[in-house]
Amino acid sequence: MGKTLAEKILSQKSGSDARSGDIVIAQVDLVFAQDTTGPLTIRQFQACGFERLANPEKTILFLDHAAPSPNRGMSNDHILLHQFAQQTGCLIYDVGEGICHQIVAESLAKPGDVIVGADSHTVTAGALAAFATGMGSSDVAIAFGLGKTWFRVPESIKIMVSGKFPHGVEAKDFVLHLIGTIGADGATYKALEFGGDGMDNMSMSERFTIANMAVEAGAKVGLFPADRITEGYLSSQGRGDHYQPMFADRDASYEKTINFDLAALEPTVAKPHNVDNVALARELKGTKIQQVFIGTCTNGRLEDIAIVADTLKGKRRHPETRLIVAPASPQVLLTAIRAGYIHTLVEAGAIILPPGCGACLGLHQGVLGDGEFCLSTANRNFKGRMGNPEAFIYLGSPATAAATALTGEITDPREVM
Amino acid sequence: MLRGKAFKFGDNISTDHITPGRLAHLRSNLPELAKHVLEDADPTFASRVKAGDFIVAGNNFGLGSSREHAPLVIKMVGVNAILAKSVARIFFRNAINLGLPVLICNTDNIDDGDELEVDLARGTVNDITRANQLTFGKLPEVMLHILNEGGLIPYIKKYGDFKL
Ligand code: SF4
Numbered sequence: 001m002g003k004t005l006a007e008k009i010l011s012q013k014s015g016s017d018a019r020s021g022d023i024v025i026a027q028v029d030l031v032f033a034q035d036t037t038g039p040l041t042i043r044q045f046q047a048c049g050f051e052r053l054a055n056p057e058k059t060i061l062f063l064d065h066a067a068p069s070p071n072r073g074m075s076n077d078h079i080l081l082h083q084f085a086q087q088t089g090c091l092i093y094d095v096g097e098g099i100c101h102q103i104v105a106e107s108l109a110k111p112g113d114v115i116v117g118a119d120s121h122t123v124t125a126g127a128l129a130a131f132a133t134g135m136g137s138s139d140v141a142i143a144f145g146l147g148k149t150w151f152r153v154p155e156s157i158k159i160m161v162s163g164k165f166p167h168g169v170e171a172k173d174f175v176l177h178l179i180g181t182i183g184a185d186g187a188t189y190k191a192l193e194f195g196g197d198g199m200d201n202m203s204m205s206e207r208f209t210i211a212n213m214a215v216e217a218g219a220k221v222g223l224f225p226a227d228r229i230t231e232g233y234l235s236s237q238g239r240g241d242h243y244q245p246m247f248a249d250r251d252a253s254y255e256k257t258i259n260f261d262l263a264a265l266e267p268t269v270a271k272p273h274n275v276d277n278v279a280l281a282r283e284l285k286g287t288k289i290q291q292v293f294i295g296t297c298t299n300g301r302l303e304d305i306a307i308v309a310d311t312l313k314g315k316r317r318h319p320e321t322r323l324i325v326a327p328a329s330p331q332v333l334l335t336a337i338r339a340g341y342i343h344t345l346v347e348a349g350a351i352i353l354p355p356g357c358g359a360c361l362g363l364h365q366g367v368l369g370d371g372e373f374c375l376s377t378a379n380r381n382f383k384g385r386m387g388n389p390e391a392f393i394y395l396g397s398p399a400t401a402a403a404t405a406l407t408g409e410i411t412d413p414r415e416v417m
Numbered sequence: 418m419l420r421g422k423a424f425k426f427g428d429n430i431s432t433d434h435i436t437p438g439r440l441a442h443l444r445s446n447l448p449e450l451a452k453h454v455l456e457d458a459d460p461t462f463a464s465r466v467k468a469g470d471f472i473v474a475g476n477n478f479g480l481g482s483s484r485e486h487a488p489l490v491i492k493m494v495g496v497n498a499i500l501a502k503s504v505a506r507i508f509f510r511n512a513i514n515l516g517l518p519v520l521i522c523n524t525d526n527i528d529d530g531d532e533l534e535v536d537l538a539r540g541t542v543n544d545i546t547r548a549n550q551l552t553f554g555k556l557p558e559v560m561l562h563i564l565n566e567g568g569l570i571p572y573i574k575k576y577g578d579f580k581l
Contacts, residue, residue: 023559025579036441040485048570065441073442080445120483120507136485136511138569150559150579184429185477189506218480220506274429361438361482382433382481384457389437 002249004156005223006191009131009246013114020155020253029113029130031143032060034100035067036361037118037136039077042084044141054147056089060108062100063093067356070364090144098329098355101125101297104132105208106331110234110242111226116143121297121379123214127207128234129226129246134215154220156191157182158254161198163263168414170307171206172299172377172397173268175213178260180268180278188218190255193248195225198262204233205303212298213379216275267412269375270395273383281400284410291374292317292405293386294398295326295353296360299377302332302339304398309341311402311416317349318408324366325350326358348405362387375404418536419497421469423544425529426458428475432508434458435479435487444486451490468495471535473527475501479508488512498535500524500542500553513560516568522553 003011007018014024033041038061053059061081066074078095085092093103100117101124109115109125115132116122118140125132135149143149159178165171179186192214194207202210207224214222224230226246234243267281294300294308305327317323325345327333333355336342342352353359359366360378367387368374374386374393381393396404399413406416434457436450443450455462455472472478472491478501479487488511491499498518502525512519520535522542527533531546542551556564559581566572573579 023557023581025581036438036444037484039445040489044570048573065438071442073445077442077445118483118485120481122483134483134507136483136488136507136514138485138514139510142569142573146573146578148579150581152557152559184480185503185505188477188503218477218505361441362433363438363441367439380431380433380481382431384437384439385433387437387439389457 001253002251004191004252004254005129005193005225005246005248006131006154006156006221008248009112009114010151010153012112018153020153022153023150024153025148025150026114027148028116028143030058030104030108030115031140032062032100033118033137033140034062034064035074035077035081036065038081040137041118041141041144042080044138045144048141048145050145053088053090053144059090059144061085061090061092062103063095064099065357065361066363067095067354096354096356099297099300099357101212102300102328106237106329111230111244111246116140116149120215121212123219123222124208124212124297126214126222127204127211127224128230129224131221133221154189154191155255156193157187158257159192159194160196160257160259161194161262162196163198163261164201165262165265168399168417169265169267170397170399171209173265174260174262175210176268176270176278176395177265179213179217179276182217184216184274184276185218190219192217192219192222194223202229203303204229205301208301209298216379267397267400267414269400269410270381272381272392272394275381275395281396281410282412287410288373289321289375289404289409290372291322291324291366291368292401293324293359293366293374293376293378294401295328295358296378297328298379299398300326300328300332302335304377305332305336305341307398308402309344311399311413312348312406313344315348315406317405321405321408323350323405324353324359326353327355329355359386361385375401375410377401418534419469420534421471421497423471423473423527423529423531423533424462424466425527426472426474429477429480430458430474431481432479432484432487433481436484436490447490447493450486451493454490454494463494466494466496469497470495471533472496472499473524474499475524476503478504480505483507485511488515488517492517513564514569516564518564520553522551
């Protein structure tokens with residue numbers, strides 16, 4: 001019998017015939033932590049008695065969640081991370097050098113890799129056909145020290161997509177609809193594997209958005225095949241040699257298959273306080289929004305900022321709605337500057353944050369006030385997520401976010417396009 | 418045999434409820450962070466929980482972030498075990514890695530404040546208040562092994578590698 005993508009990659013990296021349900025030990029091609037999980041990772045690494053990294057050149061620390069640091073505690077954690085990098089020779093991406101998952105996508109991940117990160121959205125690299133998953137600090141510390149980790153090979157759920165996104169509908173709307181359909185625990189312990197002819201029309205940026213949110217359905221990984229679109233993306237990043245085709249076998253066995261027609265989708269929004277609490281944007285008309293946040297590892301890429309700039313060109317944000325934009329990486333920021341998007345956004349009344357997580361996790365740079373409503377392009381709307389348990393977070397696409405910034409209330413982007 | 422009081426929570430208690438991002442600056446000051454454990458789900462929990470008590474939850478406990486600080490502070494305040502109908506993947510693995518038992522069972526009939534007695538070896542929960550017995554599912558072999566060693570760090574210190 002053939003293999004799923006998950007079984008294929010874990011077979012290669014464990015040197016065994018890995019089948020769903022098996023426990024395997026796999027070599028890791030990349031292991032990382034960020035500034036809110038890294039200090040504990042380092043302490044666990046040391047508690048284990050390790051002195052050396054298994055692969056310093058494949059071990060990375062990212063200073064992205066508090067970038068730049070808003071307080072003394074985080075600043076001291078940053079010092080600790082820098083010292084560890086100096087001592088061990090691992091790579092470090094400093095404050096301002098981008099969100100970990102975006103840097104992994106742009107510069108590091110390749111098809112067939114096994115990647116573990118001390119951050120749940122490590123799944124983003126699944127868009128490049130890498131078996132990429134989030135783990136806690138202890139697991140990542142052991143992967144730092146041993147260069148490998150154990151996995152239970154997941155069962156896979158096949159997500160078949162057909163058709164094309166209609167005007168005004170984006171990958172974010174699809175993935176919110178998907179999570180709304182299967183639930184926030186609909187894929188717990190499982191792999192989501194995406195396929196179908198709808199994929200031929202999907203850019204890498206769109207695939208990253210979808211893979212990023214696989215974890216919001218509980219999935220261990222969200223895998224896309226590596227095809228000509230993957231190849232084109234890696235070439236555009238100067239990494240054409242990192243490409244190898246990766247597909248599931250035709251006779252692979254899936255726990256189930258779920259079909260989606262992209263053409264039938266409408267702009268979709270997740271309501272507070274759970275990601276699977278979805279509604280159509282047009283059903284939420286009249287919901288006043290005090291802050292629009294565009295960015296994060298879900299939707300902080302150039303394509304996202306381009307959509308927002310297009311929508312806001314020559315217009316101005318609603319006077320009672322703050323508009324915060326955080327490009328996911330310096331590459332995104334520089335390209336957006338060159339394309340004139342940043343100029344357009346600032347003219348429209350936007351605040352531009354440095355590349356990093358920005359307001360996403362409530363550390364700084366856009367903490368909500370009591371009773372305030374936010375429309376965010378991030379992946380999570382849990383109570384307290386943006387720094388205040390008395391606030392309310394809605395999740396939507398960049399187009400919905402831009403339309404909402406214009407009108408000051410949740411708006412179906414097709415109304416303003 | 419573990420014995421203590423049940424603190425009941427609902428479905429979808431996220432790592433943001435347990436250790437919110439706004440307190441990220443306290444993650445290198447764990448005793449301070451532990452004072453806020455589960456603050457956004459129940460602000461009174463941290464002051465009421467006693468060593469030996471249990472967290473009893475519904476579905477999908479611990480969803481969200483990979484922050485191991487969430488099970489870590491739950492363990493620090495003395496919680497004996499987490500009982501839930503289901504637990505999110507990363508949290509599950511993190512808790513076991515820290516030597517904190519996670520027991521999957523139908524928690525519907527356990528009420529807040531019930532006295533519980535848990536027998537890890539036999540796989541049973543005795544709700545003394547309600548005179549009700551439950552069984553919980555067995556952990557996968559590898560996780561059981563890690564848990565029995567007191568967590569992943571002691572396990573790797575002992576064996577030097579994964580011994581599956
Ligand atoms: S942008 Fe948000 S979800 Fe993504 S890594 Fe940063 S904090 Fe996590």
